[in-house]
Amino acid sequence: MGRIVLDQVSKKFGDVEVIPPLDLTIEDGEFAVFVGPSGCGKSTLLRMIAGLEDLTSGNIEIDSEVVTEVPPSKRGLAMVFQSYALYPHMTVRKNIGFPLRMEKMAPDEIDKRVEAAAQSLNLIDYLDRKPGQLSGGQRQRVAIGRAIVRDPSAFLFDEPLSNLDAALRVGMRLEISEMHERMQTTMIYVTHDQVEAMTMANKIVVLQAGVIEQVGSPLDLYHKPQNVFVAGFIGSPKMNIFSGSEAEKHGAHTIGIRPEHTDVSMTDGTWEGRVGVAEHLGSDTFIHVHDTGLTDMITVRITGDISVKHGDKIYLTPQADQIHKFDAKGQRIA
Amino acid sequence: MAIVAQSSKFSTYGRPVLAWGVGLLFFFPIFWMVLTSFKTDADAVKPEHLIFFTPTFDNYLNMTDNYDYWRFATNSVISAVSATAFTLFVSVPAAYAMAFNPSRSTKDVLMWMLSTKMLPAAAVLYPMIFLAKSIGLYDTHILIITVLSLINLPIAIWMLFTYFKEIPKDIIEAGKMDGVNTWGEIKEILVPLAWGGIASTALLVFIFCWNEAYWTVRLTTIDAATLSKLIEGNRAPEGLFFGRLSAVSTAAVGPIVVLGWFCQKQLVQGLTFGAVK
Ligand SMILES: Nc1ncnc2c1ncn2[C@@H]1O[C@H](COP(=O)(O)OP(=O)(O)OP(=O)(O)O)[C@@H](O)[C@H]1O
Numbered sequence: 001m002g003r004i005v006l007d008q009v010s011k012k013f014g015d016v017e018v019i020p021p022l023d024l025t026i027e028d029g030e031f032a033v034f035v036g037p038s039g040c041g042k043s044t045l046l047r048m049i050a051g052l053e054d055l056t057s058g059n060i061e062i063d064s065e066v067v068t069e070v071p072p073s074k075r076g077l078a079m080v081f082q083s084y085a086l087y088p089h090m091t092v093r094k095n096i097g098f099p100l101r102m103e104k105m106a107p108d109e110i111d112k113r114v115e116a117a118a119q120s121l122n123l124i125d126y127l128d129r130k131p132g133q134l135s136g137g138q139r140q141r142v143a144i145g146r147a148i149v150r151d152p153s154a155f156l157f158d159e160p161l162s163n164l165d166a167a168l169r170v171g172m173r174l175e176i177s178e179m180h181e182r183m184q185t186t187m188i189y190v191t192h193d194q195v196e197a198m199t200m201a202n203k204i205v206v207l208q209a210g211v212i213e214q215v216g217s218p219l220d221l222y223h224k225p226q227n228v229f230v231a232g233f234i235g236s237p238k239m240n241i242f243s244g245s246e247a248e249k250h251g252a253h254t255i256g257i258r259p260e261h262t263d264v265s266m267t268d269g270t271w272e273g274r275v276g277v278a279e280h281l282g283s284d285t286f287i288h289v290h291d292t293g294l295t296d297m298i299t300v301r302i303t304g305d306i307s308v309k310h311g312d313k314i315y316l317t318p319q320a321d322q323i324h325k326f327d328a329k330g331q332r333i334a
Numbered sequence: 335m336a337i338v339a340q341s342s343k344f345s346t347y348g349r350p351v352l353a354w355g356v357g358l359l360f361f362f363p364i365f366w367m368v369l370t371s372f373k374t375d376a377d378a379v380k381p382e383h384l385i386f387f388t389p390t391f392d393n394y395l396n397m398t399d400n401y402d403y404w405r406f407a408t409n410s411v412i413s414a415v416s417a418t419a420f421t422l423f424v425s426v427p428a429a430y431a432m433a434f435n436p437s438r439s440t441k442d443v444l445m446w447m448l449s450t451k452m453l454p455a456a457a458v459l460y461p462m463i464f465l466a467k468s469i470g471l472y473d474t475h476i477l478i479i480t481v482l483s484l485i486n487l488p489i490a491i492w493m494l495f496t497y498f499k500e501i502p503k504d505i506i507e508a509g510k511m512d513g514v515n516t517w518g519e520i521k522e523i524l525v526p527l528a529w530g531g532i533a534s535t536a537l538l539v540f541i542f543c544w545n546e547a548y549w550t551v552r553l554t555t556i557d558a559a560t561l562s563k564l565i566e567g568n569r570a571p572e573g574l575f576f577g578r579l580s581a582v583s584t585a586a587v588g589p590i591v592v593l594g595w596f597c598q599k600q601l602v603q604g605l606t607f608g609a610v611k
């Protein structure tokens with residue numbers, strides 16, 4: 001069980017309010033992702049849940065029990081750090097078994113559990129090595145192994161994949177998602193990578209400057225961003241967002257249209273522009289269009305390959321039902 | 335190119351010469367003391383026997399008759415070992431708290447501790463003597479152990495603090511998440527990781543305790559008197575017995591020199607405050 005409730009939780013470092021009071025509920029078994037730009041307070045929020053950082057005000061409940069004053073060691077949560085934070089003086093076996101040893105579990109039971117965890121993480125051959133003799137990906141697995149052996153009520157991950165190379169990152173992303181499907185344990189995952197957020201989460205919490213901008217499922221956020229910030233943050237390539245007379249035509253202060261919701265023609269369309277750079281990915285083509293008179297650059301995404309080159313005249317037509325409208329404060333207009 | 339050549343010339347010839355020069359300069363008094371310890375008291379003061387003399391072991395053989403060497407040596411061992419143990423017992427948790435749970439005033443506390451080392455010891459000499467006498471601890475092991483611990487605590491805490499600072503905070507936090515309490519953090523994570531640093535600190539504190547003379551000489555008479563007191567006490571009124579004195583001095587510093595020799599690496603590490611990995 002791991003239902004986590006934050007009630008008017010806030011954090012100040014000295015006089016600087018990093019997180020103004022916020023409320024948030026993470027249901028048991030949910031995969032929640034905190035996402036936002038660097039310095040927005042994701043780690044701080046996670047560390048407060050872990051108990052590694054004191055709250056300035058508010059309360060945290062885990063399974064209806066207030067844990068605000070409970071030390072991290074007694075909260076029953078497991079954490080995977082960005083730096084892995086393995087114990088360099090212990091072997092992989094000792095590292096993974098450490099939390100169990102601290103629970104004073106019987107040595108044979110510890111051995112059994114460590115072997116099982118190592119098996120599921122492909123670490124069996126490395127059990128007697130020290131962390132210094134492992135690759136980054138293997139260290140990451142050990143850190144995960146140390147977290148899973150003791151059946152925590154929730155897992156906390158702070159950018160666990162950011163030190164891995166791109167290919168490994170995708171692999172580990174899948175493994176963690178698999179792990180969640182299998183165990184159905186609450187997970188809170190911090191990242192600044194919106195692709196990770198979209199692919200892994202049941203619930204995404206978008207943060208900016210310590211404020212929750214929106215909470216929702218990945219597709220909620222994609223289809224109905226509550227404000228300009230979320231609209232620009234979620235989705236890749238970024239949504240095209242601009243204000244001015246074109247927006248006013250739609251009865252809004254600002255409008256946004258995703259690159260994949262814009263049709264392209266070489267002969268006619270709503271907006272006219274010139275091709276800047278075309279990025280050919282094979283499956284898709286991203287075309288960056290200039291001189292539209294709307295904003296500096298509009299990005300469009302075409303499925304498949306299309307042969308355009310720098311300087312070509314091009315016409316764009318937004319799909320009418322996919323235009324996002326925002327008022328002067330940047331809030332979504334229903 | 336010229337600069338490279340020059341600097342490499344310095345490191346192949348200049349540096350060793352300089353190092354040996356400084357080394358010999360520091361070593362000379364010890365060499366002289368050892369040399370003198372093999373002369374008779376009479377030879378020791380004769381210029382013609384400066385280098386050439388008939389060596390004798392009498393000074394060493396008679397040492398336990400001339401001076402009560404073993405009692406002083408035992409006292410030195412008791413006070414240095416206990417004071418080192420007590421210093422570590424206090425400084426490890428203190429440095430741990432300062433390194434991993436610093437408060438606003440941690441920096442100030444550290445500076446303040448260091449500033450106590452700048453206080454001239456003589457300024458508190460009489461208060462200390464009167465205090466010790468009035469609470470009946472004058473010339474006791476308890477007093478010497480306490481004083482030795484107190485004067486070494488600042489340096490021990492500083493050294494350990496610098497070592498502990500090098501341990502990533504994440505590792506300690508991982509320990510907390512894995513269910514370790516404060517004592518467990520020290521025992522299971524901190525001590526194994528900082529073992530080298532703790533050993534260097536212990537060694538250095540032990541050497542300082544062993545060599546300490548200012549307080550041990552003034553706060554003891556017989557019962558708790560250490561080897562420092564033995565040497566100091568032999569400025570006999572009927573003249574100096576240089577041969578005997580050198581022998582007893584050699585025997586006093588001998589153990590620590592041998593210890594230092596075997597632990598050179600740790601010592602260098604300790605003296606550079608963890609800057610050298
Ligand atoms: N111990 C601290 N003392 C003072 N300020 C801090 C401390 N820790 C974090 N901050 C500040 O709090 C803000 C939020 O930091 P936090 O580490 O939570 O950001 P983040 O969202 O995790 O960023 P990143 O994606 O770069 O990890 C930052 O502006 C940071 O400077």
Ligand SMILES: [Mg+2]
Pocket residue numbers: 042043044159
């Ligand atoms: Mg962070």
